């Protein structure tokens with residue numbers, strides 16, 4: 001769906017890349033979805049000693065990738081360290097990815113399937129320690145680190161190791177960790193899933209919140225309101241697709257604000273007349289075809305986390321930009337012929353709490369300004385100078401703070417949770433049996 005009046009671009013406004021859906025599952029469900037590889041994995045514009053450059057990681061990696069690391073760091077050391085690190089990650093991915101399609105293994109079983117050093121580096125200690133040991137360059141460190149932070153508000157040294165789980169999610173998909181672009185946008189994936197479910201005999205009972213209720217010892221009742229009256233269904237098993245925090249409420253544990261997860265992502269979607277230029281002189285069609293990192297040097301990531309934790313919008317906003325329409329021009333419809341492009345910005349370390357209360361709107365404006373500066377920035381030409389105008393004469397820019405991700409019209413998310421759910425059903429959900437159990441590489445969203 002296009003957020004811009006009269007502009008028929010099918011922009012994936014929230015999630016946009018696919019990696020964690022196992023190919024075996026897609027084949028089993030006969031999903032009619034085409035996923036295309038991006039020709040650029042990532043591009044990181046930088047300025048060093050007054051010189052503008054860009055760290056390029058191609059897909060597949062060739063000589064320009066090696067040269068790019070050498071131009072930034074002055075030797076092949078970081079390039080070699082990176083190759084070693086991701087070879088290790090591939091070993092881990094080969095062990096973990098198949099578990100997404102099998103009964104949950106024990107932690108011990110998974111640990112025994114991988115090298116103990118990899119297990120330590122990625123699973124049991126903070127990735128900050130591993131990255132600082134294995135890499136020397138601040139920009140290279142940052143590019144590696146972002147996989148642990150996209151979707152997680154944490155320091156790279158957070159003792160909770162929530163960032164490890166995020167890291168693994170980004171590196172294991174289908175044993176390669178590649179993130180591919182769904183042709184037609186993310187809606188093409190959900191449409192295909194809906195068609196598969198219908199073929200399998202799905203009957204929709206949506207529009208309304210559900211509450212599991214206690215049935216007999218071998219049954220459960222789900223109660224929901226369809227807008228006009230209460231409905232219920234008794235069945236042997238209830239499968240839930242809600243977040244663990246929500247499920248606990250539905251099972252009658254009460255609403256615990258202290259453990260409520262808080263989103264921390266700023267999303268800015270653009271429709272552009274043309275792609276912005278780069279100070280490095282790189283071809284924008286190469287640089288924007290993968291994940292373009294902005295303000296994501298390792299020290300910048302940690303500084304942004306510290307500032308956001310103290311209630312401040314980060315001075316240098318860490319974020320990533322990606323142009324879907326370079327991989328899939330079909331989403332532009334007739335706009336493709338006019339040279340238009342979509343662009344999506346994914347900002348890190350912007351917890352929802354920054355945007356609450358009286359100063360919330362001003363904080364959002366500041367975050368959007370820092371994420372997509374009006375003035376020409378030092379590394380990428382001004383994105384704002386390239387923004388198209390919609391049918392009503394407004395600039396095609398849409399910004400969503402975390403609160404906005406869950407309050408679209410029609411959502412039945414946690415903003416609409418039932419205050420006092422009924423009774424619990426069967427067994428309570430327990431923690432995953434190993435850190436990778438509930439978890440999901442490189443150059444992703």
Ligand SMILES: Cc1cc2nc3c(=O)[nH]c(=O)nc-3n(C[C@H](O)[C@H](O)[C@H](O)COP(=O)(O)OP(=O)(O)OC[C@H]3O[C@@H](n4cnc5c(N)ncnc54)[C@H](O)[C@@H]3O)c2cc1C
Nearest residue numbers: 014015016017208209210241242246265267411412413445
């Ligand atoms: C900005 C952003 C970008 C992202 N980009 C990507 C990406 O490119 N690729 C990717 O793979 N992942 C991405 N993710 C992560 C991805 O969106 C989530 O991992 C995924 O949506 C989780 O799916 P889910 O079905 O587990 O939960 P959800 O998508 O949260 O679904 C839970 C559903 O349950 C409903 N619900 C809640 N309570 C009730 C109730 N009482 N009764 C009935 N229904 C209820 C909710 O309304 C919701 O529809 C992104 C996330 C964000 C925030």
